[in-house]
Amino acid sequence: MKVKNVIVTGANSGLGLWTTKYLLDLDYSVVMACRNIEKTQKAIDEFPEFDKNKEFIIRKLDLADFESIRNFVDGLEDFETIYALDCNAGISYEGPFRFTKNGIEETFGTNYLGHFLLTNLLLEKYTLERIVMISSELHNPKNKSPFAKAVFKPVPELAYPKVDENTTLQKQTQSFYATSKLCDILFTYELDRRFKAKGLPIKTLVNAINPGLMLTTNLGRKHTSGENLYRKFLDIIFKIIGLSDNPRASAKSVVRLIDAITTSGLYYDKDKLAQSSADSYDEQKAKALWEGSEAIIGSKFLTK
Ligand SMILES: NC(=O)c1ccc[n+]([C@@H]2O[C@H](COP(=O)([O-])OP(=O)(O)OC[C@H]3O[C@@H](n4cnc5c(N)ncnc54)[C@H](OP(=O)(O)O)[C@@H]3O)[C@@H](O)[C@H]2O)c1
Numbered sequence: 339m340k341v342k343n344v345i346v347t348g349a350n351s352g353l354g355l356w357t358t359k360y361l362l363d364l365d366y367s368v369v370m371a372c373r374n375i376e377k378t379q380k381a382i383d384e385f386p387e388f389d390k391n392k393e394f395i396i397r398k399l400d401l402a403d404f405e406s407i408r409n410f411v412d413g414l415e416d417f418e419t420i421y422a423l424d425c426n427a428g429i430s431y432e433g434p435f436r437f438t439k440n441g442i443e444e445t446f447g448t449n450y451l452g453h454f455l456l457t458n459l460l461l462e463k464y465t466l467e468r469i470v471m472i473s474s475e476l477h478n479p480k481n482k483s484p485f486a487k488a489v490f491k492p493v494p495e496l497a498y499p500k501v502d503e504n505t506t507l508q509k510q511t512q513s514f515y516a517t518s519k520l521c522d523i524l525f526t527y528e529l530d531r532r533f534k535a536k537g538l539p540i541k542t543l544v545n546a547i548n549p550g551l552m553l554t555t556n557l558g559r560k561h562t563s564g565e566n567l568y569r570k571f572l573d574i575i576f577k578i579i580g581l582s583d584n585p586r587a588s589a590k591s592v593v594r595l596i597d598a599i600t601t602s603g604l605y606y607d608k609d610k611l612a613q614s615s616a617d618s619y620d621e622q623k624a625k626a627l628w629e630g631s632e633a634i635i636g637s638k639f640l641t642k
Contacts, residue, residue, distance in 0.1 A: 493630025
């Protein structure tokens with residue numbers, strides 16, 4: 339039987355590492371697409387559940403750098419087929435604005451725009467059969483957390499935001515994260531519409547997922563050992579009261595979208611089909627996001 343290759347971005351930590359483990363267990367061949375090769379090797383060495391006899395390779399990919407994304411895709415020439423792409427990598431920070439190598443706000447640039455470019459470059463070369471976008475419940479302004487809400491804006495304002503003196507940097511950068519996760523869903527639905535518009539039997543199934551709140555991953559934190567202990571404690575309490583998930587469990591829901599699900603253009607809350615926010619279904623916003631992203635990158639993709 340032909341081996342099915344799956345690319346997992348940010349495969350060296352948290353959800354991505356567990357997703358890789360389960361894919362390998364199912365005999366997929368995994369390209370671990372990570373920005374730091376040594377860190378990835380170390381993460382594998384320190385992960386007892388990881389079966390090193392399975393088929394995986396580590397490849398360098400920095401989603402905050404267009405050139406790195408192009409080099410990554412060019413470097414796949416030894417792969418005849420790619421079965422699936424899991425757009426998992428993500429960052430979240432609080433405080434002074436940070437920017438990618440291309441001068442784009444880092445959360446928008448990494449979580450959404452880097453994956454937009456990666457996905458489209460791959461689609462120019464391969465018929466991906468499954469695409470998974472890792473989003474978050476925070477994309478939906480109706481979520482109950484105190485985290486700042488997602489606010490969709492014209493792409494130049496998302497990519498090159500100006501500091502708003504009327505609110506804190508913490509709130510502004512939180513909102514960048516939530517909005518990047520909204521962009522991931524807008525992109526998912528727009529991709530699906532573009533595939534369907536071609537009127538051919540649809541080969542590529544693309545879905546978005548909220549993996550749930552996972553307090554023990556590395557997302558957005560420079561952990562001190564005290565903080566680590568505190569987060570582990572919180573994780574246990576949250577689990578007892580049914581509020582927290584963990585990457586070990588959530589990765590199973592992600593793998594399901596690659597290995598079992600045959601829907602497309604949908605949003606899952608872990609294993610359950612769910613409604614995403616009102617904005618995420620707005621086709622005008624999705625079109626503006628797509629075209630604004632193309633304008634920044636300077637290329638057109640998947641023209642209808
Ligand atoms: N944790 C949660 O509660 C939660 C909730 C909802 C959704 N999510 C989403 O779940 C996904 C996985 O996050 P996680 O919680 O597992 O966090 P994590 O442990 O911090 O993993 C994030 C991964 O993304 C990688 N990454 C960050 N910037 C990158 C870049 N420029 N290029 C390539 N890779 C990059 C990281 O690499 P390094 O190790 O090199 O930094 C790491 O491998 C993210 O999309 C996140 O938004 C998380």
